[in-house]
Amino acid sequence: MSDVTAVVLCGGRSSRFGSDKTRAPLGATTVLDRLLADLPEHWPVVAVGERRRTSRDVTWTRESPAFAGPLAAVEAALPLVDTSVLVLIAGDMPYAGRAASQLVAALGATSAGTADDDATDTNDAEAVVAIDPSGRRQPLLAAYRTDVVRRALPQPTANAPMRRLLDALTVAELPVGEQQAADVDTPADLERLERPRD
Incomplete structure (x- = not known):
């Protein structure tokens, strides 16, 4: 599916990290640039x-x-999204x-009435949310139907939990690998991600 915008959230306080973790060096690049490099080139x-x-760009x-x-970040991004799907x-x-x-x-498969082999309960889903290896939902690694998010976004958004949006949607889940779901909360997290994997 080419009708996709990636919405990347980089506005947190990074209080546990001690500085802006998205700017932290990771190998020859930064945490944010490593993420951007793996997104499809044709996605805005x-x-x-x-x-x-x-x-x-x-x-x-x-x-x-x-x-x-x-949720406030999603609200800020929505006026700039003109695709039918956004990946948060x-x-x-x-x-x-x-x-x-x-x-x-996996989200596209729902509109065709089929589902990816690794996805569960995707028929008529309005969002597909990653599930990490521990079984936790990752709402900040998910594909959403843009029009549904516009309608369902709770108000006010400031300091509201993501679950308020998810509770308003029909959500499917897709298991992803440990590295794909890994985030950087502390310097120790970054150090683990820098180590070569067997």
Whole structure:
């Protein structure tokens, strides 16, 4: 499916990390640029947070007020999204781009009345949310139908939990790998992601 916009959230306080984790070095690049590199080249990207230089072209916006949480970030991004599907990704998940296309494919399968072999309960889904290996939902690694999000976005969005949006949607789940779901909350998390994998 080509009718997709990636919405990348980069506006958190990073209080446990000690500085902006999306700018942290990861190998020869940064956490954010590693994520952007894995997203399909033809997808437009809307990044929500403080503007900075990135490895690919993105459109920047900012939630209001700043640091008001993911739903406020989604609200800020929506006027810039003109595709039927948006993929919401936390900017501190450097390898999540590899799962993004899988989530979109699973969501697209629902409109055709079929489902990916790895997905569950996807018929008529309005969102497909990644499930990490521990069984936890990752609402900031998910594909959403844009028109449904516009209608269902709870108000006010500032500091509201993501579950308020998910509770209003028909949600399917897609298991993803440990690395794809890994996020950087602390320096130790970043160190683990920098280690070569067997």
